[in-house]
Amino acid sequence: MDFSHSPRSQDLLARLKAFMAEHIYPNEARYEEEVNSGERWKVLPLIEALKPKAKAAGLWNLFLPESELGAGLTNVEYAPLAEEMGRVMWASEVFNCSAPDTGNMETLVRYGTPEQQAQWLQPLLAGEMRSAFAMTEPAVASSDATNIEARIERDGDHYVINARKWWTSGAADPRVGVFILMGKTDPNNPDRHRQQSMILVPRHTPGIRIVRHLTVYGYDDAPHGHAEVEFTNVRVPVSHLLLGEGRGFEIAQGRLGPGRIHHCMRVIGCAERALEKMCRRTLSRVAFGRPVADQTVTRERIANARIQINQARLLVLHAAWRMDTVGNKVAAKEIAMMKVAAANMACEVIDWAIQAHGGGGMDHAMGLTHPYTYARSLRLADGPDEVHRNHVAKLELSAYR
Incomplete structure (x- = not known):
């Protein structure tokens, strides 16, 4: 390596x-x-x-x-x-x-x-358009994607979509031209992983309604953001289906691996900048007669932040190397490990930086609160920690069965 x-x-x-x-x-x-x-x-x-x-x-x-x-x-x-x-x-x-x-x-x-x-x-x-991804639903535990209830039903040369989605990334952005939506084309298939399909839905197709804009700890992430979206008898041509009926999980695994690693790469950048802010702040502030940076607890947190950032970076690079050499599917364990480690690391490092800034750390202007909400959301986005940990454990145990 x-x-x-x-x-x-x-x-x-x-x-x-x-x-x-x-x-x-x-x-x-x-x-x-x-x-x-x-x-x-x-x-x-x-x-x-x-x-x-x-x-x-x-x-x-x-x-x-x-x-x-x-x-x-x-x-x-x-x-x-x-x-x-x-x-x-x-x-x-x-x-x-x-x-x-x-x-x-x-x-x-x-x-x-x-x-x-x-x-x-x-x-x-070309950057002329943006897009949205509609997978998670408010009515079911979407951490188990086989629970998804959205229906994609064939009607002649069209599919008819009925769904209620939320945390739909980018839904409210005026530049969005298309949704990629996951739903069930064959809900009675005995193989629960062959019931779902993915389909391309042009944004301005009749029957699409933005129910509400969602916030993450008060941040709406405008102008792209997230939304709850209702699809009512939305008709799109059969040609808009991706890959074929029943192949939604196959597509999801191909899509979410790269998506997860990109988030982890970016959140390491968030953590690095938070550590920089923590170091500069604690060197410039005096409490109890000496710089905050000289306090033992501060030095311990700075040291642990550096250790954890470097550990997470190496996990991300290892997962990236595995994806490059053996493919996303074979690299599933490394992707899951990286996803848990990077998000949790960033939450802790950014939290330490907020603490080091005192009351100022809670002010959006310090540039720490928004990255913290992003890092915290990653513990749920693209699969919650619990699902990824369970997957890692199952793969680890398989060697001993």
């Missing part, structure tokens, strides 16, 4: 860091101003102005492995780039590397027909 950065990755990382220094960090305040002015669900001028600059710098669609449509990077090569983007919550979108679009684009690359790719993949790759 060699996790050193390739020359190509080193070059891209240097250019990405320079871009972040010139265009991202100086614009953090402007981003907040644009988000908080006027209509919440809107296109932000800053993001749209920075996208052509990222394209011109050759920092575009960096995430697609094994495809000539992106930069052609492996998962290991992409990891340090995603981590760097993750230092600022909104930066990934500037480089067309943000969720859920990355996962949806990979789905279309892997499983889409040429016609589906022409209609939706090409505009997504």
Whole structure:
């Protein structure tokens, strides 16, 4: 195993860091101003102005492995780039590397027909459109995806969709052009993992209704955000089905592996920046006659933060290497381990940074509260910790049965 950065990755990382220094960090305040002015669900001028600059710098669609449509990077090569983007919550979108679009684009690359790719993949790759992913449902425990109740029923040359979804990523964004929705085409199939299918649903198809915008600890994550969405007798052509009836789980496993690792890469960037803030803050503040950084508890937390960040990074790189060498399915245990470790690490490190800032740590302006909500949500998003731990344990025990 060699996790050193390739020359190509080193070059891209240097250019990405320079871009972040010139265009991202100086614009953090402007981003907040644009988000908080006027209509919440809107296109932000800053993001749209920075996208052509990222394209011109050759920092575009960096995430697609094994495809000539992106930069052609492996998962290991992409990891340090995603981590760097993750230092600022909104930066990934500037480089067309943000969720859920990355996962949806990979789905279309892997499983889409040429016609589906022409209609939706090409505009997504160009950054002209965004997308949404509709899987989780409020009425069932969606940690067991076989519980999903959404119906996708054949009616001649169309499928009719009836569903109520929530935590639908990006549903309220005006740029969203398509949903990828998971539901049941064959609810009576004795194989519970062959009941589901995935289908492409154009955003403005009649029968789609945004029920409400959802918040994560008060953050609505506008202008992309999450929503509860109702699909009532939504009709789409049969040609919009992905891969075939009963293959939804197959697609989900192909999609969620890369999606999970991208989140973990980004959240390591969040944790790194939180540690930096903690170190600077504790060196500059005095309590009980000496710098806070000289307090034993502070040093212990700084040391543990560094240890845990490095441990999580190595787990992520190992999972990426396994995905690159043996494929996502075989790397399932490493992906699950990484997912649990990275999210829990970031929660703890960011929490320590908040504590080190005292009352100021709870102020959004310090830049710690929003990353904390992101890290905490990752303990549920793309499968809760309990499911991943159970999966790791089952794979571990299988060697002894």
